[in-house]
Amino acid sequence: MFFDGAANHRGCGAGVLFITPEGLCMPMSFRLGFDCTNNMVEYEACVLGLKTTISIGVKKLEVYGDSSIVIFKVQGRWKTKDEKLKPYQEYIEALVEHFTEINFDYFPRDSNRFADALATLASMMDFGPGETIQPFVVDQRDSPSHEESINVLTVDGRPWYAKIVDFIKEGRYPADATHGEKRFLRRYAxxxxxxxxxLYKRSYDGIQLVCVDEEQAQTVLDQVHQGICGPHMNAHMLAKKILRLGYYWNTMEVDCAEYVRKCHKCQIFANLIHVPPTEVSM
Structure with a gap:
């Protein structure tokens, strides 16, 4: 069991992380609706964690916390002199009697970040009495979000122009195409x-534009917008420059707008808008 407490100007919270011998993680957060000192929230987190483990019948427990006051006092290395903390100390000693084997170990704060995040989250949340927050999922993303705008170029593992190539080479329509979709494909091809x-796209000025797939489109966006001598132009100019360079895909304008909107450097060095969001009343 890992525990931690948090006290700030928004409130107080306690976080507890349980890890079973099989490696299953069970996080819990508690919002404390009363004033607490930093040491009190640490005791509250420890007590709430112990009470939870007792309620589910745990008899052997390893407790880890980054509060030296709580850990060392429970171990008997330090004495409790603060009158506010003595009831907590006595209560923990009573809870310990419910376990056949229990150990308290000090854990550095950097290694206890999960419980610290749970406690901080609970302290920052505002909700009424009796309300609970449902569990949420924290997902890991391994690529920037702006790359997702081009994912529509790949359908069922094939590039967006695969239907056009099939029609030009073999005159073949998609298996589930309707009469209207077949007519559109004939005109579009x-x-x-x-x-x-x-595959090349005919342009109005006679230049044949190379049709690119998802990976190639992402490379073109990166190099033209922020590559060597990339001027970080706006979305309209970015799309026009890509066309002048001879590349094309069917969601180019939308992807350029999303790419520029999520470009970190463009957001930092963009011109400040001094116009107020609403009309100023005189």
Whole structure:
């Protein structure tokens, strides 16, 4: 069991993380609706964790905390002199009697970040009496969000222009295509040229634009917008420059807008808007 407490200007909270011998993690957060000192919230977190383990019948427990006051006093290395903490100390000693084996160990704060995050989250939340917050999922993302705007270019593992290539080469329609979709595909395919298995888009100025897939489109966006000599232009200029360079995909304008909107450097160095969000009343 890992425990930690948090006290700030928004309130107080306690966080407890239980890890079973099988490796199953069970996090719990408690919002404390009364004033507490920093040491009191640490005791509250420890007590709440012990009471929870007792309620589910745990008899052997390893307790870890980053509060040297709580850990060392429970171990008997330090004496409790603060009158506010003596009731907590006595209560913990009574709870310890419910276990056949229990150990308290000091854990550095950097290694107790999960419980610390739970306690801080509980202290910052505002909700009424009797209300609870349902469990939530923390997902890990391994790539920037702006890359997702191009994911629509890949459908069932095939690039967006696969249907056009199939129609030009074999005159074949998708298996589930309706009559209207077939008619649209026939008209849309007239804007493309297939040469040596490379699909080109006809442009109004006569330039043949190479149709790119998802990975290639992401590379083009990165290099044109923020690559070597990349001027970090706006979305409209970015799309126009990509067309002038001879590249095309069907969601280019939307992807350029999303890419520029989520570019970190563009947000930092963008011009400040001094116009108030609402009209100023005189």
């Amino acid at each position: 007239t804007q493309f040229v297939l040469h040596e298995d490379i």
